[in-house]
Amino acid sequence: MKCCLNPDCSHPQNHDTTKFCLECGTPLILLRNRYQPIKPLGSGGFGQTYLAEDLDKLHELCVIKQFAPQVVGTAAIAKATELFEEEAKRLQQLGDRPQIPTLFAYFEQDRRLYLVQQYIAGETLLQELASQGKFSELKIKELLVNLLEILQFIHQHRVIHRDIKPANIIRRTPPKLAALGEVTQQESPSPPRTTADLVLIDFGISKQSTGTSQTELGTSLGTVGYAPQEQIQMGKANAASDLYSLGATCFHLLTGVSPSRLWQAEGDRWVDNWQQHLPTPLSGKLTKVINKLLQFDPEQRYQSAAIALADLTGNRVSSNKHKVKIKEICLLGIIPIILLLITQSYGYFKYKLAPLNQLFIITFIQNTTRQQGEFLVSACTGEQPCDRWVSSLAMSQNSDFLANGDADTKIKIWDLKTKQLRRSFNGDNFPIEALAVTPDGRMVAGAAHNGKLKIWDVTAGQLKREMGGRNYPFNTLTFSPDGQTLVGANTDNAIEIWNWQTGKLVRTLKDHTDLINSVVISPDGQTLISGSADNSIKLWDFKTGELKTTLVGHSEGIKSLAITPDGKTLVSGSSDRTIKLWDLAAGEMRKTLVGHSGAIDSLAISADEKTLASGSSDNTIKLWNLETGAIETTLLGHNRTVSFLSVTSNGKTLVSGSQDGQIKMWHFSN
Structure with missing residues (x-):
C-alpha cells in the first residue's frame, strides 16, 4: 500500500501501483528517496503521523511525523515549528x-518538515486498559519501576517530557510476535517483561500551539488532569x-477513571x-509513593525519579541489611556467574576492579583465584533499580581524591x-550536575x-x-590550568x-545553537574548546573570547571531548557512535575510530x-591505542551508559x- 501525504485527504491509502492519489490527485512520493508512507496512524495539532517502510533497510517499519499544524497566525505557526x-x-540528544x-x-x-523515528510495535497503556481492564497493584509496581x-x-x-499519560506509553510487543504492518496487537503469551517493554513516546508536545484555534484537552503545555x-x-x-x-497515569490505570474528567x-x-x-485499597508503601507523586504543591512532591524509586523498592537500607542481601546473592551463586562473565571479557590487558567501599551503593569484595585477582561486585547489578546515580564525577590531578x-x-x-x-558538602537540595577540581x-x-x-x-x-543561579543549570565545568x-x-x-x-562573571560566549555537552582547555591555557549537540566543535581564544575556528565532521551531536597532555591532539566523541582525532594546530581531522554501538559519552x-x-x-568501555587507532580491549561490567571516565596520574x-x-x-598492567 501507498499513503497520500496530503493532510487534508479523506481517503489517503492507495494501491502499490498508483502514482497519484485516487482521492485528491496528490503525487504519491517517496520521502528522501527511501521512506514509503503506507498507512496513517493518527493526527494532532502538529500534523499527521504515518506508518512507513524504509526501503534502504529491507522495508523495515518506521514512523513518519509530518508537520502541518492546525493553528492560525504567524506567531502560532512559528511556535509550533519550534516545538x-x-x-x-x-x-537525538537522548540517543539510542x-x-x-x-x-x-x-x-x-x-x-x-518531516521527522522519521523508530516504529514501536505494541499497544499503548490506554489501549491495554481498554482491552484488559484495570491494572493490579503488582502491575502498577512493575510499571512504576x-x-x-x-x-x-x-x-x-x-x-x-511534559505529557506523560497512558496514551504516550507503549508496551512493546516482542519482535517474534509483531505482525508486519500492525500498529496494535492483542496480548499474547510473551517472555518475562523487562525494562525495555515500556517505551515513552511523543517528546514533541506539539499537539497544539497558542493561536486562534482550540483543540481537545491536549495542549502545548501538557494534558489537563x-x-x-x-x-x-x-x-x-x-x-x-x-x-x-506519572502519578496521574498510575491512578488512571488503577481505577479506570480519567484524571481529565475529574479535573x-x-x-x-x-x-x-x-x-x-x-476498587480495592493498595498496600501502604504504594499508597505513600503515589500520594507523594500527586501532591498539589510541587515542593511536597518527589524532586527526582531516583528518590521515588528508592521509596518504592526499599533500597535505602542500612549496611547490615545490604550485607544480608549480598550473602543471599552469594548463596544463590549469582556472583560467581557475574565474575565469570566479566573475567572472560577481558583481553589484551589484565584488569581487576578495586574495592571502593559504600560509594553510592553498598559494595563488597568477592575473592577469586582467577588471575585477574579481586573484583568489586555491586549489590545493585542492574537487575534491580538503584536509588543513586552518578550525576557527576571529578578526580584531583594527583589522584589523591575523587569527588562525586x-x-x-x-x-x-x-x-x-x-x-x-573524607567529607561531604550540601548541594542546596538539588542534584549536582557537574564537578571540577582545581x-x-x-x-x-x-x-x-x-x-x-x-x-x-x-x-x-x-x-x-557561591555564584550564578540564573536558572540555567550547568552541564559541564572545568578549571583553567592555572586554577584561577x-x-x-x-x-x-x-x-x-x-x-x-572574586565571584565575577568575566565573559559569556555564545555561538552554539544547541546544548554544549563538553568544554576543555588546552594545557597552555590559550584555547578553550567546546563540543555541542549542534554537531560542531568550536575553538575560542581563552583570553579574549574570540572564536578562532569551528571544526565540523561529526554527523550528530558532540557528547565528550578530551585533549592530549601535549596539547596537540583533540579527541571528540559523538552521538554518531564515532570518535574523531583532530590536529589542533592545523584544525584538521586526522582519524576516525569506530567500534561502539552507542553514543560516546565520556573520554579519558x-x-x-x-x-x-x-x-x-x-x-x-573501550581502550584504544591512540597511535594506531586499534581497540586493545573492551571492558564490561556497567549496566547503563558510562558517563564519566578519568585516568589516575600514574x-x-x-x-x-x-x-x-x-x-x-x-x-591494569601489561
Missing part, C-alpha cells in the same frame, strides 16, 4: 535507548512535574481524594587510597540543577564562594567564564598519551562512573 524541531533535538524511540532523520521536503528508570535517564539529560497546575497555568515544568503526571469536575484538587476511586555528585544532592569527597569518605587539588566546584555554582575548600571543608578561572557551559547554550576568587587519555578510554551508551587505574549508580576502578 516540532525540539522533538527531533530531544530524540530501548525505552525511547530512536530518531532516524529530520528534514524538509516539498516545503514540509520501569518508568521511573526512564524518567531518571531523561531528566539527567535535562529533558522534561495529567499535568500539574504549575505546568498548565504558568508553563513551568521540571522533574517534579513529570512525576506528578473538569473538581479542578486540580481531585488529587486530594484520589484514593476513594480505588549524586541523587543525595551532596558532593562527596572520597580518599582514593583509603577508599573512605589543578592543585585544594578546591572543588559543583554546579547544582538550580544553576548555582559553589566552590569549597576541600581541606578545610568550607564554602569559599572556572568555565562552565549551561543549558542556555552559553559558556560562562568566572573569576571564582592516559598521561603517557598511549591509551584512549571511551565510555558509551552501549554500556561498555596511568595504572581507570575510574568509571555510570548511570547504573556504580563507580568502578579498573587496574
